[in-house]
């Protein structure tokens with residue numbers, strides 16, 4: 009797994025994905041999420057993998073332990089590098105996810121890293137308090153989920169850049185902080201609420217950044233990706 013910015017391939021289908029990837033002449037770290045997977049199924053994962061890219065399969069599993077464990081066992085066969093669940097599914101569910109992942113990983117292949125979503129980057133503190141009825145601050149809620157995720161034995165969490173440093177201090181540097189909600193300065197936030205720039209993410213403790221529309225929606229996606237990469241690697 010490389011540490012390049014993770015490019016979110018949020019496209020409606022395979023044709024758009026390959027048209028987009030043709031512009032890049034290097035191995036990337038890409039993210040296949042629900043939009044693409046629901047249309048194309050596991051074949052899209054295999055095809056993108058064949059191109060030599062690292063893959064974060066972002067399906068955010070959240071169900072009873074038995075179901076998540078079995079689903080992970082199946083996903084493990086796809087040979088992706090990073091997968092995830094929702095921490096709100098609970099510790100037994102996360103433990104079942106690891107068991108499934110280990111059981112399904114072919115012999116001789118390294119198992120995918122497993123991370124858990126804490127609070128989505130599209131969620132505000134106000135929304136969390138009124139809709140989820142969580143009486144903590146958003147930072148405390150994210151930290152709570154990070155600790156629970158670590159106790160369950162996972163490799164890290166999805167969080168916003170705003171919580172990354174506190175998680176590193178609490179859970180250690182090796183515990184991954186994967187941060188979506190990345191925008192270039194002055195860029196449209198769209199539906200994201202807890203956003204940051206690539207250089208802000210670097211400075212504030214992200215392990216890996218996820219970037220979608222700031223690149224895929226740019227007039228020149230290759231140029232936008234280069235700017236994001238330079239800011240992230242600086």
Ligand SMILES: O=c1ccn([C@@H]2O[C@H](COP(=O)(O)O)[C@@H](O)[C@H]2O)c(=O)[nH]1
Pocket residue numbers: 016018041125127128129130166167188189190198200218219220221222
């Ligand atoms: O908390 C989360 C978890 C996942 N995501 C995913 O990341 C990308 C972000 O796309 P942008 O276009 O850069 O906003 C998207 O695929 C989400 O499903 C997230 O944003 N926040």
